[in-house]
Amino acid sequence: MSAIYKDPHRPVNERVADLLSRMTPEEKFAQMHAYWLILSGDGNHRERTDLSDEFAGVAEQADLAERLKLGIGQITRPLGTHIVEAKEGVRAANRLQKTLVEETRLGIPALFHEECLVGLLCKDATLFPSSLNYGSTWDPELIERAAAAIGNEARSTGCHQGLAPVLDVSRDVRWGRTEETFGEDPWLVGMMATHYVKGLQGKNRDLLATLKHYVGHSFSEGARNHAPVHLGFCELNDTFLLPFEMAVKLANAGSVMPAYHDIDNQPGHSDEFLLTTVLREQWGFDGLIVADYGGVSLLHQHHGVSHDAAESAALAFNAGLDVELPKDDCARHLAQAVERGLITMEKIDEIVARVLKEKFRLGLFEHPYADENKIELQSESTVRIAREVATRSITLLENDGTLPLKGKPRVAVIGPTADDPLALLSGYSFPVHLIISDMLEQTSQVVTPLEALREQLGSDNVRYAKGCHIIEKRMAGAPVFPGDSGGKPMQQSPVSFDTSLIPEALQIAEQSDVVVLCVGDLAGLFQSGTVGEGSDTDNLMLPGVQQQLLEELLATGKPVVVVMTGGRPYNLGGQEDKVAALLMAWAPGQEGGHAIADVLTGQAEPEGRLVVSVPKSAGAMPYYYNHKLKSGGTPFAFHFGSRYPFGYGKTWTTFEYGTLKLATATVENQGGEVSASISVTNNGSAAGSEVVQLYIHDKVASMVRPVQELKAFQRVHLKPGETAVLTFTVPTDMLNFTRRDGQRVVEPGEFEVQIGASSGDIRSRGIVTVKGDTRIIKGNWRMVGHCEMKL
Incomplete structure (x- = not known):
């Protein structure tokens, strides 16, 4: 038997x-x-x-x-x-x-x-854009489709668990792993993560998504890898636990991975309160908790909380x-x-x-083997989704009218990232991730911006010069692994400061109508690159001599269109007002060159909106839009703030907003909903889309609240002269915050409703009053609102 x-x-x-x-x-x-x-x-x-x-x-x-x-x-x-x-x-x-x-x-x-963060991490799998690209689309359903495509590639190779997505909420862009995040807003991170998990796992959860890094990993001391985190539970719960709670409760995530750091001296891998009390007992998580690589041994090797x-x-x-x-x-x-x-x-x-x-x-006992003849990588539909994510995530920050490029101009394509396939990839893509193992790059499927522009504009109209290096030779390994002390000499930074390639770049710029300057960084683990896991920074200047290259090109008088790729935003040294245009493409993956060329030439609209603020300087860090009023100091510090705020992005047209209208001026706390309507009109000459964003500010609360918090958004596509009316509905549950006793509560009182084009461009405001008693939020509370749109 x-x-x-x-x-x-x-x-x-x-x-x-x-x-x-x-x-x-x-x-x-x-x-x-x-x-x-x-x-x-x-x-x-x-x-x-x-x-x-x-x-x-x-x-x-x-x-x-x-x-x-x-x-x-x-x-x-x-x-x-x-x-x-x-x-x-x-x-x-x-x-x-x-x-x-x-x-x-x-x-x-x-x-x-x-690994499944930016595609299945194996040879010949589709190389998807980074998580910052995912977030910048402001389209959770698109990211669900992308994750489903990644999941299909993974299943076809016999993978049962994907170590993704990353739910860390960006707080300080000096942190190397910023590229792995969906952005700086906890609710938006939760929305993107929820849809990513749904897509990756499928309806039957037959492939386990893994939520990481649980929790607060992105608010490390000095934005340094593995560094301690200084947080009380209220902020931990409202900002960093919220996305995990959403993905567990709304998407039935199958796995969770603790983080390497300690919070208030308690290492994540031995935190019974977070791993058991919160995750399993309070949220009802029923999956597997898996260690981050080597995380258990760090309890004695680095943290010193055990003997062996x-x-x-x-x-x-x-x-x-x-x-x-x-x-x-x-x-x-x-x-x-x-x-x-x-x-x-x-x-x-x-x-x-x-x-x-x-x-x-x-079903492993019944179906333990994968069919080697049914492996499906790089299918047309999967590559098409990767390209769509890349294209729709590209964010236009500046434009003096030079873009989109018209006709067939003579274009000088210059810069260290213009023809480097690795510059389009993030740290958890297969070719970049294996640099640490001295593996050769596998980038034949990557289309660079130079290749795509030559294809679209014709080779005769495109000339190229590298201009400078970021890193001349990619090396495996790190100067010093975390925890090392003495006995090992620090290696020098791999970043190049060679300026010998600049003269050639200036020469071809002089012979062209417009310059497309491709700058940014290179992902690489443990300081083998300028961004990525263990590749943190102390400033927001472009690595190497890229700033010098930019300034000398601007001095030619030619219009300079800057295309920035990479895993964090960089400043242009005060030259933002002098460039003809500035595009942020993040790490757009194998189809990134096509996506960039499509936007530059007007084949596609720049639909992206920032999900991380671009700080004025590293001195503003940590900076995020949903800060407290006193975060800027008293008096307000000159270096604090952001030139390009969360939610910001230009397009080929402009939009006019009407006056915010509240359905009712008061709502009941229990079961209530805040309903706000606004009209949006395309008052420009081109068709385009706008991401209409709704923020809330709790005017008086028993604890300090942020100046604003994203609670809803909706993209609207409009032809010139066309108007849409958007009606947002936000459950009162979403007005909650964490009290000192650890309970989420919604307090009665006045809330300011803000609707605008970004966190820094609020077009209309209104006040709604929540009536009733203070209410404790437990169980499966309402975490998501909705929007109805009428043209």
């Missing part, structure tokens, strides 16, 4: 209980961690070792084959670890899975995970962790932790039951 756990017709809970009862302690421990392997189709797999092992203080292990006989919880990035053809990689993963399913005592399959690996494992798993990633650095000491009384077998059983439940629910 077959075992209960092998019967797909039995309830999942029965199957879990049966299998758990058959497992030895060592087999249970094996389900609580992963292995990071270089897989081989002949079964001769080997463990991956690199600088991250040195970073975490972990030595190479032996006897892999023997350890695999116990089974394994997850396999880390089977296709994303090294350059391997997708079919070969799937074949190798299937070979390993066959060993686990057919050659171990219990036949428990492994769950495979990959066994104690670190006990701290993390007792706090709520389910699976250690990427390997078993600490989980391999669980037997010792049990023996020392640091963790109980009852807790082990609780954790392993959750792991097994997901494996049964995902």
